[in-house]
Amino acid sequence: MFNLGILISGRGTNLENIFNFTKKFPTKIKISSVISNNPNALGIEIAKQNSLPLEVINHRKFIDRESFEREIDLIFKEKKVDLICNAGFMRILTSWFVNRWFNKQINIHPSLLPSYTGLDTHQRAINDGVKFTGCTVHYVRSELDSGPIINQAVVPISPNDTEKTLSERVLKAEHIIYPQAINLIVDKKLEVIDNNIIYKEHFLPKTILINPIENN
Template identity: 45%
Template sequence: MQKKRTAILISGRGSNMSSLIKAAQAPDFPAEISLVVSNRPDAAGLTVAKAAGVRTMVLNHREFADRIAFDASLDAHLRIESIDIVCLAGFMRLLTPWLVERWRNRMINVHPSLLPSFPGLDTHGRALEAGVRFHGCTVHFVRPEMDSGPIILQSAVPVQLDDTPDSLAARVLRQEHIIYPSALNLLAAGRLTVEDERVAIEGARMSAEVMVAPRV
């Protein structure tokens, strides 16, 4: 099996990065984590990736004149490394439409809400303020608009009456660590197709596309 060479982009500790690296260690996983790139030299995830034997690279965004220059350099490095798939894992930079389109349907992201609800930041606090019964996370293909793009997988978490943003975030994060590797598996195995900006999963029933987490 020819595994898909995958790069993970991070800006911080990279907990989702760790879940992807762990999943890719399985012999039958269709992707290999070939590169971890951070725009911050002090990102804690770099140390974690190195300890796991993954090649790392720092592209300090402060050393580039603008976003276009940064994205051009990033794209060049990804292509030099023969990367097939890009995963965003806490990468705290908006990518230019030029870069996103060059990696269309090969770049995925995980977001801590049930998109299209609560795009952007502070998703857990906003969910509690809105009084929703369910919150959760989404893995989606990246598009130029922030936190948009065809949805691959979602996991819903019941909201408890005594939840705080931190307690809710912790439960959602555990689900992120489940569905992100699952989504990468599907993409690397060639089981995803995008038609009219909706994702079809080969061999999957609708119930498998949305998972509801147990009350924990």
């Protein structure tokens, strides 16, 4: 059994999406631990409703980042986590934790990395007048929103888009590509060599990149 550890801070939509994905493969993959650093995160209720193992670890109660991360590390080790999935986790992790889980932690970011790292990605893309944005699943590295890219989805920006309408469409794309990325890792269909992703089989482009132009 492949064990997932999920880190959340907010609504938990990607947590719920990942859980629904794991239910399709009950003998292959499961969520063995969910940790929220935010005691008010809506995702906590999602974890409870689905009877997922849950810990709320308020980062504000620790003297520094590493002390907080050591608590997370301890729980994930006890739960025999094979892969950490950041699902709306709004904390920058220290090099200690990143190196501890090197190539065993992934994140989903609401832009086509390396463009628009950090926050407010949708509004920044609209303000810059770009025609496409999207989302990216990547391995976690110490530098913010960096690391080898596993897969991406392209989302067009319409002239009438607001931050809200664009974020809703990007979120739908996130819910497609995050399970795909997890599945590639679980099935050992990729590996990281010299900070690059090497796919062990030939994949159709739609497996790695969801492009709306090809779907029209």
